[in-house]
Amino acid sequence: MGLRTVWQKLSGPVKIGLTFGFLGALLTVIGLIRQGNFHPLSILLGILLPGLTWGVVSWAIALAVVEVESEEE
Secondary structure, three states: OOHHHHHHHOOHHHHHHHHHHHHHHHHHHHHHHHHOOOOHHHHHHHHHHHHHHHHHHHHHHHHHHHHHHHHHO
């Protein structure tokens, strides 16, 4: 099973959560690199904390929008 087929099976809110989680982690790592902070623990926490936070919050918002839209129909 390829990555493309897994991506196609995911729901819209999950795709949004993964995308924003990746962007949050990427922006944090870029910020750490620009500051010259190359400590492995800082980079690991910089990937995990913002990535998970952005991902979960954006997933929850997208899921709420989908549920509200489905109730209106």
